[in-house]
Amino acid sequence: MAHNFDLVIIGGGILGTSLSYFLSHLNKSKTIAVIEQAKEVAFHTSGRNTGKVHAPYLYNPEKKKMFAKAALHGYEMWRKYSELKNLPFKEDGVIEVSRDKKGTKVLEKYLKWGKQNGLLEDQIELVSKTDLKKSEPEIKCDAALCVYKDASTDYSILTKSLMEDSLQNGIKFLLGTKATNIKNKNGKWKITLNHEHEIFSDFIINAAGGESIDIAHSMDVARNLTDVHFRGEYWKAPKEYYNLTKRSVYSVPEFPDYPFLDPHWIIRVDGTCEIGPNAVPVFSPYGYKKSENLKEFVPKMLEMLGSGARKAIFDKQFQELAINEIQSSMSKSAMIDRVKSFLPKIEADKITEKGTAGIRSSVINEHGKFVPDVVLVDEDTSFHILNYNSPGATGALPFSVNIINQLNEKGLFRNEKEDGKCGPWVFSEIIEKMSG
Numbered sequence: 450m451a452h453n454f455d456l457v458i459i460g461g462g463i464l465g466t467s468l469s470y471f472l473s474h475l476n477k478s479k480t481i482a483v484i485e486q487a488k489e490v491a492f493h494t495s496g497r498n499t500g501k502v503h504a505p506y507l508y509n510p511e512k513k514k515m516f517a518k519a520a521l522h523g524y525e526m527w528r529k530y531s532e533l534k535n536l537p538f539k540e541d542g543v544i545e546v547s548r549d550k551k552g553t554k555v556l557e558k559y560l561k562w563g564k565q566n567g568l569l570e571d572q573i574e575l576v577s578k579t580d581l582k583k584s585e586p587e588i589k590c591d592a593a594l595c596v597y598k599d600a601s602t603d604y605s606i607l608t609k610s611l612m613e614d615s616l617q618n619g620i621k622f623l624l625g626t627k628a629t630n631i632k633n634k635n636g637k638w639k640i641t642l643n644h645e646h647e648i649f650s651d652f653i654i655n656a657a658g659g660e661s662i663d664i665a666h667s668m669d670v671a672r673n674l675t676d677v678h679f680r681g682e683y684w685k686a687p688k689e690y691y692n693l694t695k696r697s698v699y700s701v702p703e704f705p706d707y708p709f710l711d712p713h714w715i716i717r718v719d720g721t722c723e724i725g726p727n728a729v730p731v732f733s734p735y736g737y738k739k740s741e742n743l744k745e746f747v748p749k750m751l752e753m754l755g756s757g758a759r760k761a762i763f764d765k766q767f768q769e770l771a772i773n774e775i776q777s778s779m780s781k782s783a784m785i786d787r788v789k790s791f792l793p794k795i796e797a798d799k800i801t802e803k804g805t806a807g808i809r810s811s812v813i814n815e816h817g818k819f820v821p822d823v824v825l826v827d828e829d830t831s832f833h834i835l836n837y838n839s840p841g842a843t844g845a846l847p848f849s850v851n852i853i854n855q856l857n858e859k860g861l862f863r864n865e866k867e868d869g870k871c872g873p874w875v876f877s878e879i880i881e882k883m884s885g
C-alpha cells in the first residue's frame with residue numbers, strides 16, 4: 450500500500466464515492482484514496498434508505514437551496530448514469546397526501562416550493578380527493594400533491610458502480626479500514642488506520658456521514674456543532690398489498706420543523722412494498738442494535754449535555770416527538786397506524802417482517818436548533834461535509850461536483866482535462882446548472 454496520498458476521502462458512502470468518481474476523471478496525476486471502515490461501500494446510510502430519487506418539492510428554496518438544486522439536477526444525472534450502465538431506475542412518481550385542511554395548506558406551499566425549485570407545470574400538480582380516487586381508489590386524504598418527476602432506485606448498486614469506475618481510473622479504496630486517529634504532523638495529515646497502520650495525506654475530505662462531526666472535532670473543527678442520531682425503521686408489506694397503490698405515498702409531516710418525515714407507503718424499485726421509516730433517537734450512527742446503543746449511551750449523553758443538543762433534548766416538542774417515535778419502534782401497530790390513516794386497508798397483523806433500518810445524523814447548533822441545510826467547513830488542508838442528509842443520495846453527484854469546484858477554485862485539485870469530461874457529463878456544464 451502507498452503510504453503517501455495527495456488526498457484522502459474519509460467515508461465510502463454515496464457522497465465519498467461520488468467525489469472519488471469525479472476526481473478520478475479530472476485529477477489523474479493525483480494519488481487519491483477513499484477510506485471506508487465497512488467491507489463494502491454504501492454499507493451504512495447510503496445503502497439503507499428509502500431509495501427515492503426525490504423531486505425538490507419538500508425543500509424551502511431559501512433554507513435548503515443547495516439540497517433543492519442538487520436534487521433537481523441529481524435526478525437527471527442518476528437517470529443518465531443508470532441508463533448507461535443498465536442499473537435500476539424507475540420513474541414511478543410519488544404522491545404526498547394531506548389528511549385535513551391544515552395539511553392541504555402545507556401541500557399548497559410544497560407546490561409553490563417545487564415550482565420555485567425548478568419543477569415544471571406538468572411535473573407537479575395538486576389534486577382533490579375526488580380526482581385522486583379515480584387513479585388511487587384506496588387512498589384516503591383531503592387532497593394530494595402528485596409529483597410525476599420522482600423515481601425509485603437502489604443507491605447501494607449505484608454507489609458500487611461509481612466505485613468500480615473510480616477504481617478503473619486509479620483511485621484506491623481501502624475497505625474494512627477505519628481512520629482511528631488523525632493528527633497534523635509537519636503540515637501533513639498522519640492518519641492511523643485500524644489502530645495500527647499509518648498513512649499520510651496533504652489533504653483530507655471528511656465525508657464520514659454519521660461520524661463526520663466526530664472526525665471534524667478530532668481535527669479541531671466545528672466544535673460549536675454536535676449531532677443527534679435517529680434510526681429509521683421499516684416494515685415489509687406482504688405480497689397481497691403490492692397493488693394497493695400505483696405510487697409511493699408520503700403524508701404531510703406532523704412536526705415539519707424537525708429534519709425527518711412521517712412513515713410513508715413505499716414501493717421499492719423491485720416492486721416490493723414497505724412502511725417506514727420512523728425516526729427513533731439512538732446513541733450511535735451505527736446503533737442498529739441494543740448492544741451498540743448501550744455501549745455508546747454514556748459518552749453520547751455526556752457529549753449532548755455539554756453541547757447545544759442539551760437545549761434540544763429538554764425542549765417539550767422534541768420530547769413529545771421522541772416519545773412518539775420510540776412508541777412506533779416498540780409497537781408495530783403504532784407505526785403501521787400512521788400509514789393506515791391514509792391507507793385504511795392495511796392491517797398490522799398481516800405485516801410481520803422487518804426491513805433494513807438506516808440511521809440519519811442531524812446536526813444541532815450551539816443554540817440547540819437543528820441545522821436545516823448541509824454545513825461545509827473549508828479549512829486550509831481539510832474540507833468537512835456535515836449534516837449531509839435527505840435528499841443526500843439524490844443530490845450526491847451534482848453536489849460532489851460543486852464541492853470539487855470549490856476546491857479547484859482554491860487551486861487544490863486543478864481540472865487536468867481540457868474537455869472536462871467525466872463519464873457522460875462535462876464538469877463545467879454541471880457547475881453551470883448548479884449555479885444557475
Ligand SMILES: Cc1cc2nc3c(=O)[nH]c(=O)nc-3n(C[C@H](O)[C@H](O)[C@H](O)COP(=O)(O)OP(=O)(O)OC[C@H]3O[C@@H](n4cnc5c(N)ncnc54)[C@H](O)[C@@H]3O)c2cc1C
Pocket residue numbers: 459460461462463464465484485486487490491492493494495496497498499500501502503626627628629656657658659660661681682726807808809837838839840841842843844
Ligand atoms: C431512513 C433514511 C431514508 C432516506 N431516504 C432517502 C431517499 O429516499 N432518497 C435520498 O436521496 N436520500 C435519502 N436519505 C438520505 C441519504 O441516504 C443520505 O443523505 C446519504 O446516504 C448520505 O451519504 P453519505 O455518504 O454522506 O453517508 P454514509 O452513507 O453514512 O457514508 C459515510 C461512510 O463513512 C464511513 N466512515 C465513517 N467514519 C469513518 C472512519 N473513521 N473511517 C472509515 N470510514 C468511516 C461509514 O462507514 C459510512 O459508510 C435517507 C436517509 C435515511 C436515514
